[in-house]
Amino acid sequence: xxxxxxxxxxxxxxxxxxxxxxxxxxxxxxxxxxxxxxxxxxxxxxxxxxxxxxxxxxxxxxxxxxxxxxxxxxxxxxxxxxxxxxxxxxxxxxxxxxxxxxxxxxxxxxxxxxxxxxxxxxxxxxxxxxxxxxxxxxxxxxxxxxxxxxxxxxxxxxxxxxxxxxxxxxxxxxxxxxxxxxxxxxxxxxxxxxxxxxxxxxxxxxxxxxxxxxxxxxxxxxxxxxxxxxxxxxxxxxxxxxxxxxxxxxxxxxxxxxxxxxxxxxxxxxxxxxxxxxxxxxxxxxxxxxxxxxxxxxxxxxxxxxxxxxxxxxxxxxxxxxxxxxxxxxxxxxxxxxxxxxxxxxxxxxxxxxxxxxxxxxxxxxxxxxxxxxxxxxxxxxxxxxxxxxxxxxxxxxxxxxxxxxxxxxxxxxxxxxxxxxxxxxxxxxxxxxxxxxxxxxxxxxxxxxxxxxxxxxxxxxxxxxxxxxxxxxxxxxxxxxxxxxxxxxxxxxxxxxxxxxxxxxxxxxxxxxxxxxxxxxxxxxxxxxxxxxxxxxxxxxxxxxxxxxxxxxxxxxxxxxxxxxxxxxxxxxxxxxxxxxxxxxxxxxxxxxxxxxxxxxxxxxxxxxxxxxxxxxxxxxxxxxxxxxxxxxxxxxxxxxxxxxxxxxx
Amino acid sequence: xxxxxxxxxxxxxxxxxxxxxxxxxxxxxxxxxxxxxxxxxxxxxxxxxxxxxxxxxxxxxxxxxxxxxxxxxxxxxxxxxxxxxxxxxxxxxxxxxxxxxxxxxxxxxxxxxxxxxxxxx
Numbered sequence: 001x002x003x004x005x006x007x008x009x010x011x012x013x014x015x016x017x018x019x020x021x022x023x024x025x026x027x028x029x030x031x032x033x034x035x036x037x038x039x040x041x042x043x044x045x046x047x048x049x050x051x052x053x054x055x056x057x058x059x060x061x062x063x064x065x066x067x068x069x070x071x072x073x074x075x076x077x078x079x080x081x082x083x084x085x086x087x088x089x090x091x092x093x094x095x096x097x098x099x100x101x102x103x104x105x106x107x108x109x110x111x112x113x114x115x116x117x118x119x120x121x122x123x124x125x126x127x128x129x130x131x132x133x134x135x136x137x138x139x140x141x142x143x144x145x146x147x148x149x150x151x152x153x154x155x156x157x158x159x160x161x162x163x164x165x166x167x168x169x170x171x172x173x174x175x176x177x178x179x180x181x182x183x184x185x186x187x188x189x190x191x192x193x194x195x196x197x198x199x200x201x202x203x204x205x206x207x208x209x210x211x212x213x214x215x216x217x218x219x220x221x222x223x224x225x226x227x228x229x230x231x232x233x234x235x236x237x238x239x240x241x242x243x244x245x246x247x248x249x250x251x252x253x254x255x256x257x258x259x260x261x262x263x264x265x266x267x268x269x270x271x272x273x274x275x276x277x278x279x280x281x282x283x284x285x286x287x288x289x290x291x292x293x294x295x296x297x298x299x300x301x302x303x304x305x306x307x308x309x310x311x312x313x314x315x316x317x318x319x320x321x322x323x324x325x326x327x328x329x330x331x332x333x334x335x336x337x338x339x340x341x342x343x344x345x346x347x348x349x350x351x352x353x354x355x356x357x358x359x360x361x362x363x364x365x366x367x368x369x370x371x372x373x374x375x376x377x378x379x380x381x382x383x384x385x386x387x388x389x390x391x392x393x394x395x396x397x398x399x400x401x402x403x404x405x406x407x408x409x410x411x412x413x414x415x416x417x418x419x420x421x422x423x424x425x426x427x428x429x430x431x432x433x434x435x436x437x438x439x440x441x442x443x444x445x446x447x448x449x450x451x452x453x454x455x456x457x458x459x460x461x462x463x464x465x466x467x468x469x470x471x472x473x474x475x476x477x478x479x480x481x482x483x484x485x486x487x488x489x490x491x492x493x494x495x496x497x498x499x500x501x502x503x504x505x506x507x508x509x510x511x512x513x514x515x516x517x518x519x520x521x522x523x524x525x526x527x528x529x530x531x532x533x534x535x536x537x538x539x540x541x542x543x544x545x546x547x548x549x550x551x552x553x554x555x556x557x558x559x560x561x562x563x564x565x566x567x568x569x570x571x572x573x574x575x576x577x578x579x580x581x582x583x584x585x586x587x588x589x590x591x592x593x594x595x596x597x598x599x600x601x602x603x604x605x606x607x608x609x610x611x612x613x614x615x616x617x618x619x620x621x622x623x624x625x626x627x628x629x630x631x632x633x634x635x636x637x638x639x640x641x642x643x644x645x646x647x648x649x650x651x
Numbered sequence: 652x653x654x655x656x657x658x659x660x661x662x663x664x665x666x667x668x669x670x671x672x673x674x675x676x677x678x679x680x681x682x683x684x685x686x687x688x689x690x691x692x693x694x695x696x697x698x699x700x701x702x703x704x705x706x707x708x709x710x711x712x713x714x715x716x717x718x719x720x721x722x723x724x725x726x727x728x729x730x731x732x733x734x735x736x737x738x739x740x741x742x743x744x745x746x747x748x749x750x751x752x753x754x755x756x757x758x759x760x761x762x763x764x765x766x767x768x769x770x771x772x
Binding site (some may be wrong): 024147151152154155158161182208209210211212 | 662706733735738742745746751752753754758763764768769771
């Protein structure tokens with residue numbers, strides 16, 4: 001009866017579910033490496049393999065079932081304590097997961113499982129199991145106390161470790177680390193975690209056969225390990241960022257095509273425009289006294305439509321929002337692999353992964369983030385030796401943090417590596433002929449650092465396997481700016497580098513302030529507006545040829561919007577061109593404030609952002625266009641790039 | 652049961668001191684050598700239970716001598732005699748097969764402890 005049962009209807013569900021399991025497996029396996037005794041994790045991983053085995057079996061994918069079966073078996077042995085968690089175990093399991101992932105991709109494309117030769121991975125999984133099966137070894141922590149008058153403690157510790165290894169005992173870990181031991185960075189005693197089939201007394205005896213050792217203590221068990229590692233973590237003051245969370249919850253959802261959501265949002269956008277037009281009509285009806293009744297009815301209806309459109313819009317927005325975890329969760333694996341490749345030790349910390357962002361933005365930021373993280377590991381974090389020489393902890397730290405700030409989401413990529421070398425950048429930009437040595441000498445550090453975003457710029461002298469991918473910082477910047485985001489970098493030589501990505505919550509609809517300048521109406525995103533001020537001419541001053549006023553006790557440069565967009569310089573405004581009253585929109589971007597002088601402030605309105613099209617994409621200062629209620633077009637001001645333009649123009 | 656020991660050091664004073672410490676504790680010094688080359692030859696002749704080996708010596712240094720001796724007798728038990736600041740060389744010697752090390756200036760207790768432990772008595 002099973003022969004005729006058609007399972008192809010379930011293919012979509014199978015693929016989606018398997019994908020989710022594979023994602024959570026990658027995440028959990030990397031976590032397991034750090035928390036080898038976390039039973040909940042082991043359990044979760046076991047269940048994922050088990051589920052994949054069950055469902056791929058039902059679908060008739062034999063290879064995939066076999067693979068999952070072997071992986072599950074191996075995990076079962078880990079669960080029962082027969083195999084202990086080691087990097088090589090995790091490597092193998094991840095390799096198995098990779099295979100499953102690629103098989104699933106093939107299944108997605110072709111509807112059937114690929115005909116691959118899986119012997120190698122199968123036997124690797126079996127052998128791993130087999131080898132450990134006869135191995136009844138245990139792990140002990142040894143505390144070795146050296147004689148108080150012991151000289152050359154480092155060599156003594158080295159001798160102890162090499163004596164253990166010569167006796168066939170695996171040295172799993174030491175506290176302090178091996179390099180600290182060899183560098184004599186420890187007191188009179190140190191701890192060694194060993195794995196061996198020998199009884200503890202034998203191990204103690206072996207250590208005791210080395211001279212100038214006062215005492216050896218052997219402690220068995222996992223508790224000990226945990227305590228030690230916790231202690232270590234406390235010492236490093238690493239915030240426990242959601243480490244306890246285990247990805248087991250697979251959400252019950254209806255899957256909707258993203259395109260469908262996109263077109264829904266577009267439709268709502270059209271509604272918003274229509275509503276604005278209706279409001280416009282109501283305004284005009286004011287002139288017709290005889291229609292006052294209709295006008296009121298129309299006004300009521302329009303208000304209602306407005307409310308409904310608002311709600312509709314909010315709901316669709318929410319449906320499009322996804323937690324950043326969707327993207328962030330892939331990174332521990334990436335960092336782990338990169339760290340292993342480059343032989344660096346990296347502590348990777350994720351914070352704020354629950355922060356939500358529009359789905360399309362999420363896709364746009366993935367590549368830039370991968371690039372920034374790769375850079376951090378590859379060029380940022382120094383080698384172990386270099387770090388020790390510099391007096392830094394041997395383990396490098398990379399932090400990926402997200403948080404919401406008003407209407408934007410900020411993503412921070414931070415490393416405690418070598419930092420950007422301003423002098424090197426200077427040489428490079430002069431060498432590239434971008435600026436003259438005289439110009440460079442006048443530039444601020446921040447301006448110089450900004451050159452890393454210049455196309456074709458790279459300070460790394462050698463291109464390594466890891467980062468030599470042809471994607472430069474300029475691409476990162478372009479990608480982020482394309483979605484109305486901003487990139488900023490802060491760095492201190494020898495201390496580290498921090499990138500800030502500021503992104504709008506959504507792409508499509510924003511509230512904006514409409515202002516009139518000459519004949520044109522411009523929209524300024526409300527998120528960038530601090531205040532609207534009426535500045536009187538008598539309160540203005542010239543500072544360095546820039547007209548300024550005082551705003552909350554601070555100097556505020558006044559910029560003529562028209563002049564800026566015209567690429568005319570602000571200082572072309574002559575004394576007698578200044579009107580008695582200046583209508584000023586105070587805006588902020590990247591923590592700098594400026595006042596935009598306009599002819600008239602028209603009011604606030606919801607606008608649907610339309611792209612300017614490729615031929616106008618790179619116009620600095622403009623972020624798009626929108627259709628107004630009367631059918632007219634308003635250009636949307638991109639405050640960040642406008643202020644950037646101002647500062648470049650000679651600020 | 653104490654053992655038969657060969658002392659290798661280019662300084663006669665050091666050899667004398669070590670010999671005193673060892674004989675007082677019941678060990679028999681069966682050979683003395685003043686450089687690595689000599690040590691390798693005498694090791695073959697006398698096959699001692701243990702060798703104390705200085706690191707810096709003319710003609711052939713202690714580390715090379717350890718390697719040569721271990722080539723001929725992989726079971727050879729050798730204790731390195733090191734001066735302060737020779738950490739890296741002691742590590743090399745351990746990698747070459749030296750069993751332990753003592754640091755100058757010698758303290759009799761430490762010398763005896765190391766010898767006892769290496770001989771396993």
